[in-house]
Amino acid sequence: MANLNLTVVFLLLSSLGIIKLTSCNEDNQTNVNVKCIHTEREALLSFKRGLTDPSGRLSSWIGEDCCQWRGVECNNQSGHVTKLHLQNPYRYPYPYEFYYIYPIIEYQKSCLRGEISSSLTHLKYLNYLDLSSNDFEGIQVPEFFGNLKNLRYLNVSLANFSGEIPPHLGNLSSLIHLDLHYNNDMHATNLGWLSSLSSLKYLDLGEFNLSRAGADWLHAVNMLPSLLELHLSGCELESLPPSLPFINSTSLFVLDLSENQFNSSILQWLLNLTSLTKLDLSSNSFQGSIPYDFVNLRNLEHLDLSSNQITGVITEAQLMNLTSLEYFRLTTDKNQSLVFNVTYNWVPPFRLKYLQLDKCLIGPKFPIWLQVQSELIYLILTNAGISDAIPEEWVSKVSELTTLDLSYNQIIGKLSHRFIFPNVSFIDLSYNRFNGPIPLSFANVAQLFLKGNFFSGPIPSNISDLMPKLNILDLSENLLSGTIPLSIMKLNDLQGLFLRSNQLSGELPHHGIESQRLLVVDISYNNLSGKIPSSMGFLSSLYVLVLSNNNLHGEIPSSLQNCSLESIDLGGNHLSGNLPLWIQSDISIIRLRSNLFSGIIPRQWCNLQFLHILDLAQNNIFGGIPHCLDNLTALVYGNSSRMFSDQIGYIEKAIIVTKGRELEYDKTLKFVTIIDLSGNNLTGGIPDELTSLRGLGTLNLSMNHLTGNIPKNIGNLRWLETLDLSKNSLFGPIPESMSSLTSLAHLNLSFNNLSGRIPHGNQLQTLNDASIYKGNPSLCGSLLPTKCPGDETSDGPTFTSGSIEDKQDGDDTERLWFYVCIGLGFVVGFWSVCGTLLVDVQEVEASGADSLKGNLETFADVWD
Structure with a gap:
C-alpha cells in the first residue's frame, strides 16, 4: 500500500512537472511569436508615408506584425521595436568612384528620400537607428532625434543632410555610437552638447565643417571619458593648441585628423595618447621633422603621415618601439626632403603589411630593412631614389604581395622569369630603367603599368594566355617593336590599352575583338599603317580613342558610331574623306588635325553640348564656318568636361597649338577650351555667333580664305587667351572691343587687309609686337611705320583710355x-x-x- 502511495505521489509530481514544463515551453513559444505593438506599427507606417522609396525597399511594410518587416527588429519578450536598419544596400559612391565599381545609378535608385516623420518618437524603446547612404536632399537632421532617449547607436552618415547639427543630440545620454560623416554642408558653431554624451565610444564627424567652432571642438571632445574612436577627417580645422594640460580621453584607440588644415609641427601632447592603435594625420600641412617621442606609441598598428610637409631625417631610434606597426604611410610634398638614415643592415622590430613611401629618400640601394618585410601585402615606394636592381631573393619572400608600385625611381635590370609574384593584382614599375623583353610571369595581375622604361622587342603573341586577368595594360613610352598581337584583343576584362610612344608597326587588329569592356585605347606615336578597322565598332563601351601620329589612311569607319566615344584623337595621320555626320552627342574632344579631310563642317556638330576641344587644323575643309556654333554649351559657359578620364585612372594627353606654340596637356586638358580651324580652305565671314562662346580660351582661324570684318563684339570672349586670324582676307577696322580681351596673351592679325587705327588699352598695351599687325598696309598706329592722323610724332605710346586719363x-x-x-x-x-x-x-x-x-x-x- 505504501508503495502504491509513493507511486501515486511520484506520478502526481511528475505530471505537475510535465505541466510546468509544458507551460514554460508554451510561454517561450508565445514570446517567440510576440507581435509588435499597435501604436509602434502605426508610427512606422507614418514614417513610411513621409518617404519616397523608388526601389521598394519598404515594400514588406504591410500586414499586422511589423516585427517581420524588412529592416525592423523587435524585442522578443515585449514586442517593442528596438532597431531600424535602413541603410542603403549600395554603399555611397564617393566622387572618384562614380563610374567605377559602385555604379551611381544603382545607388540612386536604392536611396530613401523625403521627410523624416516625428512619429519615430513613439518608438520609446528604439536603441538603434541607421539611415546611412540615403539621400534626404539637404534637409536638417531632425531635432526630435534628441527625444529618442534610449538610442545607443545613431548613423546618419552619407545621407545628404545639411545645416547645423541640432544640439538636442546632447540629450542622448545612452549613446555609444554616433556617425554623422560625409553629409552635404553640415556644420556646427558649438559642440558643447557633446560633453553630455558620457557613454560615447565612437564619434565620426568626417567632412563636417567645424571651422566656426573654433577651439571649442577640442575641449568638447576632451570631455568624453569613454571615447575609443574619434574621426574628424576633412572638418576644415586649422589649428591645434601647442599644449593640452589635461587629457581626459586616455583610452582613445583611434584618432583620425586627416584632410584638415593643420600647419604646425606634430605636437607633443598627441604623442602622449599612448593607447593609440591608429593615428591618421594625413593630408594636412604638418611641418618639421618627425618627433623622437613617437617611441611612446608602443601600441601603434596604423600610422598615416602622408601628404604633409614633413622634412628631415628618420632614424632607427624613432621607430624602435613600434613593434606592432603593420600599416605605415609617409609622403611629402617636396621631392626627397625626408631621408631614411638607418644603417644598411638594420632589421626593424615591426613586420609591415602595408607600406607607402613617396618622395622619401631610402636609396640608392634596395635596403635590408625592406628586404626583411616578408609579410607585405601592399608596397608603394615611389620617388625613393632607388637606383639598384630588385633582389631576387626578396621577390621570393613576399608571396602575399597584392600591390607593388616602384614607379619613378631609377631601378635597373631585366625582369626575368624568376620575378614571380603569385598574388599580385596591381604592378606599377613605370619610369625606371628596366630593359629587355616584357616580363611574362605575372599570371594574376589585373593592372600592369610598365611605361617610361627601356623594354624592347615584341609584345608577346600569347599575352592573353599569360596574363588572362588583365584589365589595364600600359606599355607606353618604351622601345617595343613588331605588330600588335591579335591575342591582346581577346582579353575579356581589358578596360584600358595604352601603347603610346613605341615603335609598333603593321595594322590594327581587324578581327577577333572580344574586349567588350574596353574603355580607352591609346596607340598614338607609333608607326601603324593601314585603315582603322570597322571591327572597332564592336567596342561598344569605348569612350576614348587616341590613334594620333601614325601612318593610318582611309576614312573614319561609320561603325565607330556604335562606340560610346567622348574623346577621339586621330590627328597626324593620312586619313581622308568627309567629316563624319554621326559624331556622338556626348563627345568632349575632337582632334583631327594634320590629315587630308575634306568637305564642310557638319551642322550636326553644333549640337555637341559637351565639346570643348575642336581641332580640325591643317586639312582640306572648305565652305563656311557654321553660324550655329553658339550652341556648343561647354564653350559658352566654360564647363568644359565631365572628367571621364577618372574612370580607370587614365589621364589623357594631347598636343594643343595655343599661345603661338605647341603645348602638351594632360591633367589640365579638361580645362582647355579651343576651336582651331586653321590651315584649311574655309571661306565667307567670321560668324557673329562665335562671340557668344564666352568660355573659349583659344580661337585660331588662320591660313584660310575668310573675308569680311572682324565681329565687333569680339570683346565678349572674355576668357580668350589666344586669337589668331592671320593670313586671311579680312578687311575693315580692328574692333575697339578687342581692348576688352583682358586675358589675351597671344594675338596675330597679320597678312589681312585690315585698316584704320590699332586699338589701345588694357591687355593690348602689353602686346607691343609690330609683327602682330604685319601685312596690313592700311593699318596705322604707334607700333607701325604708318602713324595715324593726329598722332604725336614721338616714338612713345599714346594713351587714349584709363582711369587716370586727366592726369x-x-x-x-x-x-x-x-x-x-x-x-x-x-x-x-x-x-x-x-x-x-x-x-x-x-x-x-x-x-x-x-x-x-x-x-x-x-x-x-x-x-x-
Whole structure:
C-alpha cells in the first residue's frame, strides 16, 4: 500500500512537472511569436508615408506584425521595436568612384528620400537607428532625434543632410555610437552638447565643417571619458593648441585628423595618447621633422603621415618601439626632403603589411630593412631614389604581395622569369630603367603599368594566355617593336590599352575583338599603317580613342558610331574623306588635325553640348564656318568636361597649338577650351555667333580664305587667351572691343587687309609686337611705320583710355612746355655764342683762322 502511495505521489509530481514544463515551453513559444505593438506599427507606417522609396525597399511594410518587416527588429519578450536598419544596400559612391565599381545609378535608385516623420518618437524603446547612404536632399537632421532617449547607436552618415547639427543630440545620454560623416554642408558653431554624451565610444564627424567652432571642438571632445574612436577627417580645422594640460580621453584607440588644415609641427601632447592603435594625420600641412617621442606609441598598428610637409631625417631610434606597426604611410610634398638614415643592415622590430613611401629618400640601394618585410601585402615606394636592381631573393619572400608600385625611381635590370609574384593584382614599375623583353610571369595581375622604361622587342603573341586577368595594360613610352598581337584583343576584362610612344608597326587588329569592356585605347606615336578597322565598332563601351601620329589612311569607319566615344584623337595621320555626320552627342574632344579631310563642317556638330576641344587644323575643309556654333554649351559657359578620364585612372594627353606654340596637356586638358580651324580652305565671314562662346580660351582661324570684318563684339570672349586670324582676307577696322580681351596673351592679325587705327588699352598695351599687325598696309598706329592722323610724332605710346586719363593729359601738357622751353633755350644760347664769335671774327680778323677754329672747338666741347 505504501508503495502504491509513493507511486501515486511520484506520478502526481511528475505530471505537475510535465505541466510546468509544458507551460514554460508554451510561454517561450508565445514570446517567440510576440507581435509588435499597435501604436509602434502605426508610427512606422507614418514614417513610411513621409518617404519616397523608388526601389521598394519598404515594400514588406504591410500586414499586422511589423516585427517581420524588412529592416525592423523587435524585442522578443515585449514586442517593442528596438532597431531600424535602413541603410542603403549600395554603399555611397564617393566622387572618384562614380563610374567605377559602385555604379551611381544603382545607388540612386536604392536611396530613401523625403521627410523624416516625428512619429519615430513613439518608438520609446528604439536603441538603434541607421539611415546611412540615403539621400534626404539637404534637409536638417531632425531635432526630435534628441527625444529618442534610449538610442545607443545613431548613423546618419552619407545621407545628404545639411545645416547645423541640432544640439538636442546632447540629450542622448545612452549613446555609444554616433556617425554623422560625409553629409552635404553640415556644420556646427558649438559642440558643447557633446560633453553630455558620457557613454560615447565612437564619434565620426568626417567632412563636417567645424571651422566656426573654433577651439571649442577640442575641449568638447576632451570631455568624453569613454571615447575609443574619434574621426574628424576633412572638418576644415586649422589649428591645434601647442599644449593640452589635461587629457581626459586616455583610452582613445583611434584618432583620425586627416584632410584638415593643420600647419604646425606634430605636437607633443598627441604623442602622449599612448593607447593609440591608429593615428591618421594625413593630408594636412604638418611641418618639421618627425618627433623622437613617437617611441611612446608602443601600441601603434596604423600610422598615416602622408601628404604633409614633413622634412628631415628618420632614424632607427624613432621607430624602435613600434613593434606592432603593420600599416605605415609617409609622403611629402617636396621631392626627397625626408631621408631614411638607418644603417644598411638594420632589421626593424615591426613586420609591415602595408607600406607607402613617396618622395622619401631610402636609396640608392634596395635596403635590408625592406628586404626583411616578408609579410607585405601592399608596397608603394615611389620617388625613393632607388637606383639598384630588385633582389631576387626578396621577390621570393613576399608571396602575399597584392600591390607593388616602384614607379619613378631609377631601378635597373631585366625582369626575368624568376620575378614571380603569385598574388599580385596591381604592378606599377613605370619610369625606371628596366630593359629587355616584357616580363611574362605575372599570371594574376589585373593592372600592369610598365611605361617610361627601356623594354624592347615584341609584345608577346600569347599575352592573353599569360596574363588572362588583365584589365589595364600600359606599355607606353618604351622601345617595343613588331605588330600588335591579335591575342591582346581577346582579353575579356581589358578596360584600358595604352601603347603610346613605341615603335609598333603593321595594322590594327581587324578581327577577333572580344574586349567588350574596353574603355580607352591609346596607340598614338607609333608607326601603324593601314585603315582603322570597322571591327572597332564592336567596342561598344569605348569612350576614348587616341590613334594620333601614325601612318593610318582611309576614312573614319561609320561603325565607330556604335562606340560610346567622348574623346577621339586621330590627328597626324593620312586619313581622308568627309567629316563624319554621326559624331556622338556626348563627345568632349575632337582632334583631327594634320590629315587630308575634306568637305564642310557638319551642322550636326553644333549640337555637341559637351565639346570643348575642336581641332580640325591643317586639312582640306572648305565652305563656311557654321553660324550655329553658339550652341556648343561647354564653350559658352566654360564647363568644359565631365572628367571621364577618372574612370580607370587614365589621364589623357594631347598636343594643343595655343599661345603661338605647341603645348602638351594632360591633367589640365579638361580645362582647355579651343576651336582651331586653321590651315584649311574655309571661306565667307567670321560668324557673329562665335562671340557668344564666352568660355573659349583659344580661337585660331588662320591660313584660310575668310573675308569680311572682324565681329565687333569680339570683346565678349572674355576668357580668350589666344586669337589668331592671320593670313586671311579680312578687311575693315580692328574692333575697339578687342581692348576688352583682358586675358589675351597671344594675338596675330597679320597678312589681312585690315585698316584704320590699332586699338589701345588694357591687355593690348602689353602686346607691343609690330609683327602682330604685319601685312596690313592700311593699318596705322604707334607700333607701325604708318602713324595715324593726329598722332604725336614721338616714338612713345599714346594713351587714349584709363582711369587716370586727366592726369596723363596734364602730364603731357607739362612735358610739352618743358621741351618747348628747352628748345627755346637752345636757340637763344646757340645764337648768343655764335653771334659773339662772328663779331669777334670780324673785329679781330688779323688773329687768323686758327683762332676761330679753336673757339669753335671750344663751343662744340661745351655742347657735347
